[in-house]
Amino acid sequence: MLKRGLSVLLLLTAIASTTLTFIVGHSGAKASWEDRIKASDSKRLSDLPEQDQALVDQNLSAGVIKLSISEVKKHNSRDDCWSIVSGKVYNLTSYVQQHPGGIELISSICGIDGSAAFSNQHGSSAKPNNVLTGLLLGSLGAEITKQKSTTIIDPPKSNYGSKAEDEDESESEDGDRD
Incomplete structure (x- = not known):
């Protein structure tokens, strides 16, 4: 009887531990993402010096x-x-809904220089940088066709943020984590 009671107690402890781990992990991850973006020193473009005020060439x-x-x-x-990230302009429109960190986080860099926010969150991690590369319009100061500017760019096919991606990344990129 004592053995059975200990087994039940052990099972209940395991369930409670797993539940608490999930709750704390999820809320901690959310808090970490929010704080990184909000605490970043990304500046609104209105705060940056503008040598070229022309909206259109x-x-x-x-x-x-x-x-x-x-x-x-x-x-x-x-x-x-x-x-803008590192002097290049990206059309993130098609990726907003797919961003693993959530719509609000990526929306916070729309219309601004998001270099600091992107760097703070992703650094030189390969997968986020590859996704970003697929959304490139051109370098700041470059000219593009009006048609290209209105074309919605499909983000690269990626399982970025999925469990399979995390396992692949841990095998191929030591220490390069998001």
Whole structure:
């Protein structure tokens, strides 16, 4: 009888431990993601010096848009999301809904220079950088066609953020974790 009672107690302890681990882990991960983005020193583009205030190049009639700070500012919502990361402009619109950290986190860098937020969260991790590369419009200051600027870029096929991806990454990239 004592043996059976200990078995039941052990089982209940294991269930309680697993439940608490899940709850604490989830809330801790959420808190970690939120704090990193909110505490980042990403600046709103209005705070940055602007040498070129022109929203669109003189070639607008020819359908050319200059990737300027002013142009990026116009794309500041989750439905039309551009961001600057390390001097390059990315169209994140199609990726907002798929971002493993959640819609709010990626939306917080729409229309701004998100370099610090991206670097704080992902550093040089290969997979987030590969996803970002697939959403590239061009370097800040470059000219692109108006058609390219309005094309929704499908994010690269990736299992980024999934359990299988985490296992693959741990085998291939020692210490390079998100």
